[in-house]
Amino acid sequence: MSGDADDWAEVMRVVAAIVGERPEYTPAVQQGLEDLLLLVRSTNRPAPSVSPGYWPTFCLTWKTEEARNLQIEVFEDRYEVYRFFDGKTDIWYEPHPGGGGLSDAFIAELPQAA
Structure with missing residues (x-):
């Protein structure tokens, strides 16, 4: 479990460094990232x-097998979901105006719980 806690501490350190280097990040983008990280962490x-x-914006990627080709970009009002395949890319948007729920399709894109 400590490895998991260490991983999340590193995520928070990196996020703070990114925001510190680019003060133009809006509160809405930062909140969108916080909401997504909370979902990911709370679902293990x-x-x-x-x-x-x-x-x-913030870009999230994973090293797990089923999510190696997944990237989620956090904007003020949405998440952009990218799946990279050999020779093509699937892109779609998940609306997220702040505090709202997320679709089952979006949640299914996330890596599986540990």
Whole structure:
């Protein structure tokens, strides 16, 4: 369990560093990230890697087998879900205006619980 706690501590450290380097992150984008991380952690899924997006967004990726080709980008009002395949990319949006629920389809995209 300590490895899991260490993984989540690293996620929070990385997020703080990203926000510290780019003050243009809006509260809505930061809240969207917080909401998604809470969902992932509270459902016992693996901690993601977090990186800055091209816009003031956050990109989440995972190293687990079923999610190796998954990236979720956090915007102010939505999550953009990317699945990368050989020669094609599937992209779709999950609305998230803040505090709202998420679709079953979105939750099914996340890596499986440990």
